[in-house]
Amino acid sequence: MNQKKIILVTGATGAQGNGVASALLRDGKFQVRCLTRNANSPKARELAAMGAEVVEGDLNDINSLRAAVDGCYGVFGVTNFWEHFEKEYQQGKNLINVVREKVVQHFVFSSLPDYKALSNGKFAVPHCDMKAELERYAKYLQIPTTFMHIAFYYENFVTFFPPQAAEDGNYYFGFPQGETKLAMASAEDMGPIVKAVFDNPQLYKNRTVGVVGEDSACGEYAATMSKVLGINIRYNYIERDTYASFGFPGAEELANMFEVQRLHIPSRQHHLDECLVMHPGMQSFESWLEKNKHLFFAQQKEAEYSIY
16 A cells, blocks of 8 residues: 655644645545644644644744654645744745755745735835745745745634724724725635645646635625625725824734735736636635624624724
8 A cells, every 4th residue: 555645734723724734634645744833732633633643843943844844745834924023034944945955846835925026115015025035935946836825814804804883883894905806715715725736736836826715896895794794894995004004013014915905916816716626615705704704793892903
């Protein structure tokens, strides 16, 4: 009996990594090794119960990465700017260096477009630009890589950007996206798309795959929320400078992100079309919201910022 090829999933207890590990485990084609800082966490134990080999390690620790990557055919890599900030670059570089050292045959890396370059240097968006720099580094080393560019999470509407009640009886969400379409996807749909990438290396090595489940204007998302949740929800366009002045951590960076998207990313329909071929079960915003509307109501009182 042939031994299954091993795929290492980093960030296996996070939103993207957990979706990838779960999809690969359900499929059963590969042996799945999961890297986590705490092998005894509930999510790590769940992955182990599904059949994963769970190993402890840290993107800051080169030796733990070497041990985790050893013997792997493929690696899924994801870094977290919002947890580690400027340290993200070195963490990503550590992983990329070990992937090259261990001659991994297929590296799948969760990256993002270079927003500073898209805006001709006008707007810096570090959580995107840093990943783009890591993407350039992997290309420089000529590692056989597929880069994943996942869109704005549906989940953000029940965490960072929940609609807020106003005195007029309506609910509002807002940011500097304007009328430009906002590409979105569920974090959990990253898993089936990455599985398709690993299943078809001849199609996806050395290219970028965009993960998009819907590409619509914010007013359309508001109408969908109103329909599914049974309350009046409206989108409020907030200009970039106004949003940047709100003062919460990351306000200017997020303002820049939406402004670059408004001005320079008019549509990601081609990514959506490809995803529907790769994963016909890709969730639309409405189908995702129908399944998760309880999260919206449960977290309304826990919204961290008022954005209307």
